[in-house]
Amino acid sequence: QRSAIRRNGKRLPRPPGTLPLAGNGIWFLQPRHKLLDWFVRCERLVGFSTFEISVPSLPPGIVINDPANVEHVLKSNDIFIKGEFFRIRSWDLFGNGIINADGELWKIQRKAGLRFFNNANMKILVEDVLPPILADTEESLDNASRQGNVMDLQIVLLDLTTRLMGNIAYDMDMPASLPFSKSFDFASGAIGERFQNPFWKAKEFILGASLRKAIFDVKIFGSSIVSAATQKRKVKYGSSENNIAKNSNPVQNNLINSLLDHIDDHQVVADAAMNYLSAGIDTTAQSLTWTLYLLMRHPDAQEKILSELRSTFAGAKDDLPLSFDTVQPSYLPYIAAVFNESLRFYPPVPVELKESTAETTFPDGTWLPKGSVVMWATWAMGRSKNTWGDDADEFRPERWLIAGDEYEALALKTMSAFAFPVFNGGPRACLGKKMAELLAIHVIASLIWKYDFAEVFDKETMPGEIPKERRSQNSLTLPMEGGLPCYVRRKDSRPGESL
Numbered sequence: 001q002r003s004a005i006r007r008n009g010k011r012l013p014r015p016p017g018t019l020p021l022a023g024n025g026i027w028f029l030q031p032r033h034k035l036l037d038w039f040v041r042c043e044r045l046v047g048f049s050t051f052e053i054s055v056p057s058l059p060p061g062i063v064i065n066d067p068a069n070v071e072h073v074l075k076s077n078d079i080f081i082k083g084e085f086f087r088i089r090s091w092d093l094f095g096n097g098i099i100n101a102d103g104e105l106w107k108i109q110r111k112a113g114l115r116f117f118n119n120a121n122m123k124i125l126v127e128d129v130l131p132p133i134l135a136d137t138e139e140s141l142d143n144a145s146r147q148g149n150v151m152d153l154q155i156v157l158l159d160l161t162t163r164l165m166g167n168i169a170y171d172m173d174m175p176a177s178l179p180f181s182k183s184f185d186f187a188s189g190a191i192g193e194r195f196q197n198p199f200w201k202a203k204e205f206i207l208g209a210s211l212r213k214a215i216f217d218v219k220i221f222g223s224s225i226v227s228a229a230t231q232k233r234k235v236k237y238g239s240s241e242n243n244i245a246k247n248s249n250p251v252q253n254n255l256i257n258s259l260l261d262h263i264d265d266h267q268v269v270a271d272a273a274m275n276y277l278s279a280g281i282d283t284t285a286q287s288l289t290w291t292l293y294l295l296m297r298h299p300d301a302q303e304k305i306l307s308e309l310r311s312t313f314a315g316a317k318d319d320l321p322l323s324f325d326t327v328q329p330s331y332l333p334y335i336a337a338v339f340n341e342s343l344r345f346y347p348p349v350p351v352e353l354k355e356s357t358a359e360t361t362f363p364d365g366t367w368l369p370k371g372s373v374v375m376w377a378t379w380a381m382g383r384s385k386n387t388w389g390d391d392a393d394e395f396r397p398e399r400w401l402i403a404g405d406e407y408e409a410l411a412l413k414t415m416s417a418f419a420f421p422v423f424n425g426g427p428r429a430c431l432g433k434k435m436a437e438l439l440a441i442h443v444i445a446s447l448i449w450k451y452d453f454a455e456v457f458d459k460e461t462m463p464g465e466i467p468k469e470r471r472s473q474n475s476l477t478l479p480m481e482g483g484l485p486c487y488v489r490r491k492d493s494r495p496g497e498s499l
């Protein structure tokens with residue numbers, strides 16, 4: 001079948017190595033980290049130029065790298081939707097939740113979320129909810145420091161974000177050791193594979209029992225969040241559901257109450273609750289894991305963090321005076337720059353895909369018919385030399401900073417969401433961006449202030465050899481394959497105790 005996609009009346013270029021029947025399908029059958037590298041190679045070859053791909057499991061499609069084209073997609077929420085291609089693959093896990101939803105169903109969940117992610121709740125998050133959870137995290141780091149044990153930082157950070165989200169959003173104690181967390185992790189890997197493997201249905205027909213069980217466990221957990229919340233509302237507002245007053249106390253205005261206030265169907269609320277959990281927990285834990293990994297490999301950046309903390313909080317000893325005001329990116333710009341630089345290399349949502357509901361013409365003249373898919377790899381855009389310059393492969397947080405002078409302090413550069421779409425942009429921009437940034441600055445500042453970390457390399461790395469770049473595991477997001485095992489030592493531990 002001949003493709004109808006055109007630019008100025010001509011067909012679009014195709015990546016080198018495109019095969020007559022399989023098209024580019026071979027790359028989609030590879031482990032995802034290889035697919036991500038392929039996107040980078042294509043971007044390096046064609047730059048911002050849009051190219052066409054054909055993959056047997058995909059409708060006709062294009063890959064965009066030009067920020068103007070990404071802006072066109074993200075701002076045209078009516079033309080570019082999640083669509084059937086996405087929904088068919090993720091339906092059993094995400095159901096009617098916000099990640100899958102379009103139209104009215106999306107709008108209402110977005111509205112409920114917006115009510116929750118306000119400044120008052122973010123202040124409660126930073127000043128009341130996070131400190132005791134972080135204190136538990138530090139207690140386990142202290143134990144590992146005393147005993148000289150190796151610990152997997154990825155697990156530690158996942159536990160922190162899971163408990164945090166459970167507490168602030170659902171008023172539940174939710175450690176990552178709950179079975180749902182393991183089931184979700186497994187399901188996320190399997191669902192991610194459905195986007196790459198055209199034979200996923202056949203594979204799951206034979207081997208899908210464990211996936212079905214994992215999805216079942218996740219769904220049961222979603223329903224249990226709703227039951228616990230409705231129970232609490234009945235106790236608080238009276239026994240009949242019809243008498244349930246709309247929730248007005250700002251501290252009580254958590255996410256589950258906001259969802260229950262906006263949506264009558266409890267199954268949709270359960271899906272929404274699970275979707276918010278999955279959007280927030282893994283992404284944030286992974287972004288912190290990759291940041292600490294990069295900091296271990298760049299001790300100079302750790303030093304600069306310490307120097308920013310020393311000059312900002314002069315005289316601080318054991319605990320830093322962190323508050324809602326002091327964990328803002330404008331207050332600690334170097335830490336915010338480190339976080340951005342880490343997201344540039346390791347975006348927790350590395351590839352995006354949308355389906356067109358109508359024909360459309362992109363700013364670069366590409367004409368796309370209805371029913372096509374458009375993809376962009378945030379992973380490759382973050383490594384684009386067109387956008388970031390010739391040193392795009394270098395970890396250099398300074399690229400995010402505007403140097404201060406004797407009158408003005410160092411400031412953080414802003415970058416267009418369409419050139420750096422790690423949090424998406426337009427009407428479907430990530431709702432948790434602010435929460436993720438505040439949390440990241442708080443956690444990075446606290447951990448680098450108190451601890452030294454040393455990565456445990458794999459057995460193949462010889463002493464003195466530069467260790468290989470760590471890679472990600474197949475998933476919908478970006479977990480680090482094999483976790484992040486490391487030694488940890490409290491900076492104020494007795495002299496002689498070394499890593």
Ligand code: HEM
Pocket residue numbers: 098099110113276277279280281283284287347348349352421422423424427428429430431432433435436
């Ligand atoms: C570093 C951390 C995070 C990153 C990189 C990130 C990134 C993203 C991206 C790329 C999207 C668009 C995905 C899509 O096309 O469906 C998204 C959507 C979303 N994110 Fe985040 N996210 C992060 C943290 C969070 C947190 C902490 C929450 C809070 C629960 C959250 C809630 C959401 C929600 C609800 C959506 C769906 C928005 C919509 O469709 O209207 N995210 N995020």
